[in-house]
Amino acid sequence: MPWQAGPPPPALGGTARAVATPLPRIDRVPATAYIATMALRDILILPDKRLRQVSEPVKKIDAGIRKLIEDMFETMYEAPGIGLAAIQVGTPKRIITMDLAKKEEPKNPQVFINPEILWTSEEKATYEEGCLSIPEYYSDVERPAQVRVKYLDREGEPREIEANGLFATCLQHEIDHLNGILFIDHLSKLKRDRVLKKFTKAARRAAE
Ligand SMILES: [Zn+2]
Numbered sequence: 001m002p003w004q005a006g007p008p009p010p011a012l013g014g015t016a017r018a019v020a021t022p023l024p025r026i027d028r029v030p031a032t033a034y035i036a037t038m039a040l041r042d043i044l045i046l047p048d049k050r051l052r053q054v055s056e057p058v059k060k061i062d063a064g065i066r067k068l069i070e071d072m073f074e075t076m077y078e079a080p081g082i083g084l085a086a087i088q089v090g091t092p093k094r095i096i097t098m099d100l101a102k103k104e105e106p107k108n109p110q111v112f113i114n115p116e117i118l119w120t121s122e123e124k125a126t127y128e129e130g131c132l133s134i135p136e137y138y139s140d141v142e143r144p145a146q147v148r149v150k151y152l153d154r155e156g157e158p159r160e161i162e163a164n165g166l167f168a169t170c171l172q173h174e175i176d177h178l179n180g181i182l183f184i185d186h187l188s189k190l191k192r193d194r195v196l197k198k199f200t201k202a203a204r205r206a207a208e
Contacts, residue, residue, distance in 0.1 A: 045199065065095070083173065125144070
């Protein structure tokens with residue numbers, strides 16, 4: 001989900017943000033410089049068919065998965081967004097990155113691997129949602145107000161949380177992505193078709 005406070009996020013449009021070389025982070029001691037390489041990944045945009053894929057569970061948290069998670073955070077913060085599913089950067093793995101910290105608060109990066117909704121409340125809540133894969137489109141979505149979710153953390157430890165408010169909505173939005181579901185699927189057919197048409201046209205124009 002995109003960051004919604006303040007000015008609208010920079011237009012991502014259908015343009016791919018290709019980063020030719022990873023950004024090196026170099027400290028002040030060249031001889032022993034620790035160089036961490038992170039890379040922005042391109043965010044898939046509606047109507048990219050890959051967004052409809054059902055993602056596979058992560059079997060082992062290896063170096064590739066850790067790198068993917070780092071890149072997802074990098075890409076999410078850059079967008080800027082508060083939540084990102086791996087499939088949005090074209091990798092069909094059940095991984096979500098999230099940071100719901102407000103601008104003045106310290107960063108709070110959270111990773112959910114193989115998340116599963118165990119319980120949802122009868123009570124509903126409505127939030128205006130957006131999606132980094134559907135840039136600059138926002139609409140109210142009603143979802144259960146609370147959810148209980150089990151998942152693996154970055155170290156592969158099983159965890160369980162109960163979420164409410166924006167956290168609950170964001171978890172449901174991102175878990176939907178892992179099942180090939182987009183927030184526009186929760187809107188009326190009329191609204192959804194209108195958005196689809198607009199993005200299909202834009203993609204066609206960009207391809208010309
Ligand atoms: Zn989304």
